[in-house]
Amino acid sequence: MIPAFLKRPSANRTLAGVLVAIVVLMSALNPQRFPAIGNLISMSYQLPIIAFLSLGMMVAMVSGGINLAIIATANFTGIVMALVLRAVAGDAAEEAGAGVALLAMGGGLAAALAVGAVMGWLIAYVEVPAILTTLAMMTLLNGVNLVITKGYTLSGFPEFLLGVGNGMLGPVPIPFLILVAVVAGMAVFLRRTRTGLSLYLLGSNPIAAGYSNLHVRAVLVRTYALSSTFAALTAFIMVGQLNSVKANYAESYLLVSVLACFLGGVDPFGGTGTLTGMVLAMVILQVVSTGVNLLRMDPFFIQALWGLIILVLIAAGFLGERLREARRLRTARLAQQAAPASTVGTGP
Amino acid sequence: MRAAEAVGGMLRGLLRHNETWLAILIVVLSAAITIANPAFLTYENVAGFLKSCSMVGIMAVGVLIVLILSGSPDVSFTAIAQVVEYAVAVATLQWGGNIYLALAAAAAMGVLMGLVNGAIVHWFRVPTIIVTIATFNIYFGMLYVITHGKLINLVHPMFHDFGNTLLFSRVSSIGASYGLSLMTLVWLGTVLLGWFILRKTFLGRSVFAIGGNEVAAERLGIAMLRTRLFAFGLVGLLSGVAAVVHLSIVQAVVPNIIVGKELEVIAAVVLGGASVFGGKGTALGAALGVLLFAILNNGLTLLNVSSYWYNVTIGVVITVAITNSAYQALRHRRARVHVKVEP
Numbered sequence: 001m002i003p004a005f006l007k008r009p010s011a012n013r014t015l016a017g018v019l020v021a022i023v024v025l026m027s028a029l030n031p032q033r034f035p036a037i038g039n040l041i042s043m044s045y046q047l048p049i050i051a052f053l054s055l056g057m058m059v060a061m062v063s064g065g066i067n068l069a070i071i072a073t074a075n076f077t078g079i080v081m082a083l084v085l086r087a088v089a090g091d092a093a094e095e096a097g098a099g100v101a102l103l104a105m106g107g108g109l110a111a112a113l114a115v116g117a118v119m120g121w122l123i124a125y126v127e128v129p130a131i132l133t134t135l136a137m138m139t140l141l142n143g144v145n146l147v148i149t150k151g152y153t154l155s156g157f158p159e160f161l162l163g164v165g166n167g168m169l170g171p172v173p174i175p176f177l178i179l180v181a182v183v184a185g186m187a188v189f190l191r192r193t194r195t196g197l198s199l200y201l202l203g204s205n206p207i208a209a210g211y212s213n214l215h216v217r218a219v220l221v222r223t224y225a226l227s228s229t230f231a232a233l234t235a236f237i238m239v240g241q242l243n244s245v246k247a248n249y250a251e252s253y254l255l256v257s258v259l260a261c262f263l264g265g266v267d268p269f270g271g272t273g274t275l276t277g278m279v280l281a282m283v284i285l286q287v288v289s290t291g292v293n294l295l296r297m298d299p300f301f302i303q304a305l306w307g308l309i310i311l312v313l314i315a316a317g318f319l320g321e322r323l324r325e326a327r328r329l330r331t332a333r334l335a336q337q338a339a340p341a342s343t344v345g346t347g348p
Numbered sequence: 349m350r351a352a353e354a355v356g357g358m359l360r361g362l363l364r365h366n367e368t369w370l371a372i373l374i375v376v377l378s379a380a381i382t383i384a385n386p387a388f389l390t391y392e393n394v395a396g397f398l399k400s401c402s403m404v405g406i407m408a409v410g411v412l413i414v415l416i417l418s419g420s421p422d423v424s425f426t427a428i429a430q431v432v433e434y435a436v437a438v439a440t441l442q443w444g445g446n447i448y449l450a451l452a453a454a455a456a457m458g459v460l461m462g463l464v465n466g467a468i469v470h471w472f473r474v475p476t477i478i479v480t481i482a483t484f485n486i487y488f489g490m491l492y493v494i495t496h497g498k499l500i501n502l503v504h505p506m507f508h509d510f511g512n513t514l515l516f517s518r519v520s521s522i523g524a525s526y527g528l529s530l531m532t533l534v535w536l537g538t539v540l541l542g543w544f545i546l547r548k549t550f551l552g553r554s555v556f557a558i559g560g561n562e563v564a565a566e567r568l569g570i571a572m573l574r575t576r577l578f579a580f581g582l583v584g585l586l587s588g589v590a591a592v593v594h595l596s597i598v599q600a601v602v603p604n605i606i607v608g609k610e611l612e613v614i615a616a617v618v619l620g621g622a623s624v625f626g627g628k629g630t631a632l633g634a635a636l637g638v639l640l641f642a643i644l645n646n647g648l649t650l651l652n653v654s655s656y657w658y659n660v661t662i663g664v665v666i667t668v669a670i671t672n673s674a675y676q677a678l679r680h681r682r683a684r685v686h687v688k689v690e691p
Binding site: 068122126127128129131132133135136137138139140143144146147150151170212255258259262268269298300301302303304305306307308310311314315317318 | 355359421422464473474475477478479481482484485486487488489490491492495539586611612615618624625654657658659660661662663664666667670671674675677678681
């Protein structure tokens with residue numbers, strides 16, 4: 001069984017090729033430590049955080065917007081969880097059972113959904129541009145997070161939550177299993193549900209979508225609620241892995257999640273972007289970051305490398321497009337020369 | 349009667365401008381802060397915050413022009429300023445020189461880095477934000493790779509002299525002199541330059557044309573490459589100047605102090621009425637946006653509000669301001685839809 005995207009030339013096939021090349025390169029550079037089971041497991045621990053943030057960014061981008069508040073929402077979710085825990089269990093939060101932990105997760109999710117609904121409402125009904133709404137929400141939430149935590153790190157989460165972030169089911173980390181389930185859910189959502197399909201219609205042409213009797217505003221509100229749900233998922237994993245929350249964890253991931261979308265072929269102006277492309281892009285980013293980390297490179301060099309990779313991809317994409325265009329023109333011209341009689345009306 | 353109508357019409361016309369709303373907000377805010385703490389509206393305090401926001405103000409003019417041009421914000425300008433600041437600080441310590449030379453070198457470096465962005469945006473046809481995220485990472489990452497993030501505590505004394513040049517200076521009761529800083533004048537000069545370019549030059553009109561409708565502008569025969577290189581080069585130049593201004597105010601280099609301010613600058617520009625879709629914006633608006641943030645920051649300090657609340661307040665103000673301007677635009681559009689067309 002070969003997946004459809006590998007059968008003919010496509011952006012995703014190129015991505016798959018890039019992924020294979022990077023894995024081979026990293027394995028060659030570091031044959032002892034990169035292609036090892038332990039490394040595979042540690043990568044599948046780290047992947048979900050970047051993956052959830054990227055997917056949250058993706059839904060906003062496909063609808064033609066962007067969600068700059070996604071990291072702030074994730075931190076806000078974590079902080080609300082800590083507050084709920086403290087309110088319910090007091091000082092005994094660490095010993096709290098699964099029920100209390102689930103309650104905290106519910107509280108966090110509700111907070112994230114509220115944030116998403118407010119942003120969606122502003123974008124859909126007041127028609128504030130998404131980039132501004134989410135920028136404002138980011139600033140506001142960063143402030144709220146700082147006011148609540150006073151800049152301190154809140155730690156001490158119950159066993160159940162730590163299990164969500166760190167646990168293993170056999171040889172597979174639980175966060176990775178959650179990611180797989182979520183990606184499967186997203187595949188169904190984007191292809192088979194009304195809201196999922198509307199998302200693409202809306203992103204490619206909001207005016208046409210409105211005239212096709214699509215409830216554009218409702219779809220937008222749901223989009224940002226969904227985007228915030230991904231922020232909440234990130235928070236669940238992050239809380240579990242770090243056993244703490246803070247006002248400004250993971251801030252550097254904001255640009256990385258935009259990068260993942262760009263890499264995955266999501267059009268920044270909306271309307272296109274496949275889940276396959278996103279998954280490939282996320283795995284590529286994770287492999288590169290783990291690979292260069294294992295080589296003990298300067299983290300700032302890695303940052304510069306990110307930038308360089310984007311530029312190379314931009315150039316490659318552009319040149320690929322040019323080549324395809326040239327080939328198309330040549331074939332068309334050849335066809336015309338071969339059968340001039342049959343192409344009446346399509347002459348120069 | 350007619351005079352009253354004319355005045356009313358003028359007022360309504362004024363209220364359509366984002367700058368008017370912003371100015372009203374600034375006046376109301378200043379009045380409120382002054383009532384709470386009379387120290388706000390003193391020459392010393394006003395001159396103080398006008399100086400401290402000059403770097404952001406200078407950058408905002410460049411950011412505005414690129415936003416109008418491409419409808420997608422530049423985010424690499426802080427990295428450019430950071431690199432330039434470090435390079436200038438090191439170079440002047442090594443070779444000396446004077447402030448004009450330092451400014452020229454900083455501007456040249458900035459232009460070079462800006463042109464890279466412009467060239468990539470033009471030739472590869474990619475949104476500005478994507479390209480500048482990439483170059484941001486490259487510039488900033490390489491700065492740390494080369495310098496290992498080392499602080500520079502001692503800078504050439506000429507920056508001290510430049511940064512502390514005062515006009516209309518007075519001496520306070522405790523013997524410290526205060527007055528309008530030269531840095532503020534640099535900012536005002538930049539705003540004037542931005543206004544002049546956008547309103548009075550062909551290049552400026554081309555920037556609006558491309559931002560308004562790229563395809564139409566290209567068919568009209570507007571020089572796309574030249575205009576893009578100009579706009580991105582200008583952001584670079586202003587980032588370079590802003591870096592020297594910052595260096596002169598702070599007189600030390602912390603290699604990640606400017607980086608991270610990009611969203612604040614963009615927010616100030618957008619608050620000033622620039623459209624995030626491009627093709628719209630004014631230099632005055634950008635200056636007022638920066639001023640509003642500076643007043644908020646200063647006011648909160650004077651009111652003894654904990655600095656934790658700063659972001660919350662900024663967030664609320666941005667939300668209110670953008671919601672208001674979006675709402676005004678919405679009303680405007682709705683009003684237009686109801687025009688009856690005669691058959």
